[in-house]
Amino acid sequence: MIKFNPENKEVLTFDESLGPAMLITDQAEADAYLADYLAYTRKWLIKSPHPKGLTAEEIVRINLGYESGYCSIEVQERVERLFHTKHPIFGKVGEENVVS
DSSP, rough: OOOOTTTSSSSHHHHHTTTTGGGGOOOHHHHHHHHHHHHHHHHHHHHHHHHHOOOOOHHHHHEEEEEEEETTTHHHHHHHHHHHBBBTTTTTSSSSOOOO
């Protein structure tokens, strides 16, 4: 099972927090990962609120969607489905999006 922050580090890099999520294929595993990632992000928002007022859920889903854009189409589609997200600029795989 892929766990969020298995070493219980105080501070994670983006790769440490997002990379493992790209490997998840099971909904229950994704839900557990998401819950732990949200808790981690909420902890940081208490210390330092987001300048635009984004919530932990918004930040986490944006990060997951963005990271999936560096992966194959198959991984992007899986991440979108498992984590209920999309790429913050390009949208969901297969949707027509206009980027200006």
